[in-house]
Amino acid sequence: MSAASAPEFGCLYGVGVGPGDPELISIKGLRCLQQAPIVAFPEGIKGGPGIAEQIIESWISPSQHRLPLSFPYVQEQSTLERAWHRAAEQVGQFLKEGRDVTFACEGDVSFYSTFTYLSQAVRALYPQARVETIPGICSPMAAAAAAGLPLTVQRDRLAVLPALYRLEDLTAVMAWAEVIVMMKVGSVYQKVWSLLDQAQLLAHSYVVVQASTTQQQIYQNLQNYPQLELPYFSLLIIHVKVTKEKALPNSRGLSRT
CATH class of the missing domain: 3.30.950.10 (Tetrapyrrole methylase, C-terminal domain)
Incomplete structure (x- = not known):
């Protein structure tokens, strides 16, 4: 496929889904989640569902593609940076195809949020991609x-x-x-x-x-x-x-x- 006919990059949406109660998601955030072809979230520990995934479980459908991303609970900067880079590459595979990805983030997307690092890594790897955020309750x-x-x-x-x-x-x-x-x-x-x-x-x-x-x-x-x-x-x-x-x-x- 030539560069001229390549699809436009998709958009990465960050949605704050609140502290735990599924009913504390904003209407705008819920709409973004339910319309998303790909829903990403931090994967849980030892194969279990993560907190963000548990919050949105009742709101998303089986037809939506789920994309768990690994973010280790460590403080070593090099390990964290590798994880952010790897997650950005996983998201980027869809964005390059022109498909939007919505990332469900516990709490608010700008308040000590994993989404901050993911979005920075995506912007660095794929500057053509758009990134939009929808706030949540922290x-x-x-x-x-x-x-x-x-x-x-x-x-x-x-x-x-x-x-x-x-x-x-x-x-x-x-x-x-x-x-x-x-x-x-x-x-x-x-x-x-x-x-x-x-x-x-x-x-x-x-x-x-x-x-x-x-x-x-x-x-x-x-x-x-x-x-x-x-x-x-x-x-x-x-x-x-x-x-x-x-x-x-x-x-x-x-x-x-």
Whole structure:
């Protein structure tokens, strides 16, 4: 086939499918998913379905081609870059044929998202391809809704720590932020608990596990929970300063929805 008659490149769509509840996908995102000839998503662990795949399962049909992509849970940059490159090549095989690919991304596509790296790799390999994004609900918003609290009010300054490896990071942020969100807090929870105890902030902090899913758990009044064993998708919200407009509810310990 000559270059002149080659089909136009397809478009890579990134759709944020929310934190877990399948009904939290936007109407625009749902339409994009259901119209997609190829639906891509991060593959699950040990052959099981990944979170994004579970979220969209009830919305897509058997006639749509499913494209699981491997993104390893490691921090080694070279390993990650190889995985992004390999995933971009898999997506590119369809884009070169003029076929669109929709990538389902847990949470929001621009908030610490795998789609960011995939889209960058696709743009580098296939500059002719278009990339479009459709936003979704990210976990801090879902966690605040689950707890029945506003995340911020008035002039509150919000800080988000994607993963904490040094307590100095949290201490520094506490000096200027009114609200702090700590993502994936499980691996450092006990150390953070001690710091919050010293700062007398345990009563104004809460943990949400797997927000909006059937496995959701909410821990309030963390004075009672110094030794929590938390899964990977656990989030801690700290209200450094509590205003009248953002009064925390009475402590209820652990609740499930």
